[in-house]
Amino acid sequence: MQKKAVGYCDLNILSDSKDLKKTVLEALRLGFQTIAINTVVHTEPSYEESKSNKKKDSGNKGDQCIIPAPTRVSLSPDDLKQYGIAEEPVLLSRLTLVYKDTTRPFLHKAKAAIEEYDVVAFTPLSEEAFKQVCQSLMYVDIICLDPDSQLCSSKLPRNLCRLAVERDMYFELQYGPCIGSRNISSWQSTIRLGHLLSDYINSRNVIVTSATASPEPIRSPADVIAMARFFGLSLGAAHSSVSALCHDTVHCALQRRAGANKCNVLIDFGDNVSKDNVANRKNAPKRKAGEML
Template sequence: MNKFTGFSDLCVPYNSSTKELLGILKELDELGFKNVAIEQIYNHDNCDKKGDPIPAPVDLRTLSKELSGRLRLLNRLTIVYTEGNVTLITTRSAKLRGYHLVAVVPITEDAFQHACQTMSCDIISYNSDTVRIKMSRKFYFVAVNRNIMFEIKYAPAIVNSNDRKDIINRAHKYHSYGKSKNVIISSEARDRFQVRGPYDIANLGLIFGLSEEQSKNAILALPRKVLINADARRHGKAGVVISVRQGAVDSDDYSDSEVNEPISDSDEEESEEMDPDEDMQSDDGQEPPLKIAKI
């Protein structure tokens, strides 16, 4: 089973220049990252709606071969949209199934509410035009309960001072609206010099209003969680526990004596005395303990 272990960067924009893209990926590999998502963007408002307008996923085999398989490369689609009718495209798209992750950038407040409540996605992100969009505490927690992550991208904050102010402002909104729950940190690095290591990112997390533990989880535990949830969404996976009792007979055929046999009071009393929480002890919805790397 794929555990998606190690540090993750879930947003590296696709670059048609393989040399430049490989430079970023090699830098991430040297800094200790294990899972990297290559981002492609679909702007629903500007694209032709005929056919399947979603771009085909990048073939990652060549990149993976160049890296000797040291990085687990993933396809990510970021959908920029205004209206909820984008779901008419996403539900019918055959290309969408080729993406490991689906992120959304809601342009309006209504689109943000739609993303939190309805949209089938893994990450809610932003761009330079939507970084200051108004959010709601109510819908923030709706998204949290749906295991959707909120993204902070640090590379634009390093490159541009205006972007830095906007990103810090958005990060502090995450804190004021939802105590920075379900916040992940990605790079959106467009060249290798914009990439930072896990230690530096953890320190940046403090500037973004995250606690020390949240900063670590933003590049380790929470990306792992979103990757597992995304994998389950794509394949429709579910956990099933099957227990087999010794001596049980797998048959639907019963004799007349078994059908007509009365239920004894002792059987009823024994059923009533069962602990109702007994079967729920291992079904608390929590993931197995994760050993967090010390950074």
């Protein structure tokens, strides 16, 4: 049974870390209690892979995307004691699928493998993929946009962002790639994306993660909240981006795996809502934009 998220959360510690246990323990030492170990799968074959596959079998149209089993980390009581960690940590598995071509069959063929993960994220690299993620895919918990991608360099469709929030999906901002980077464009593109999401969805359903494979870039929850403000989030949303909204993300993921079409969290856009929509969700708790939960 999947555990519930508690305390401060970092839902993106990369599984390809050279010392994954040390990275996880450092995040816990700094004050995080829920950690998601993220396996990133690029579904688009590289040029060399495509060329090799064509030589092997030019008539093979099967999908080459292989989703590995979730990466697990075992922490002993001695490990926790050594780092001064008193609270029991919650360790989750996360899968991030990076894709561009909406016609590739991996989304259907890999369904069983995808369901092995506690949280599933998608990084769409094209407008068609972004539209598919927001509109029709049924197992999207997090939308992880690449701020340097061509998709984000253009203006994202506002209606799709709002639709994703209505479908209980959560957008992710990553501070890790900005830490220690000499390229100021990393900061600029992340800030631009943060302000865009703040404008489009009023800071709602935005979580902030480290997205790191090493301990050095990880910052304390207080520092991450300060960075979230720098990224354009409101004060309440900045605090919730590493706490309540992460709890919601994991909760909605659990409900989605159980077959629910909607989570029991209702976001108030402050706009006119259709009577049918209100009637269907009248029992759901409501919160205002950026309100701490």
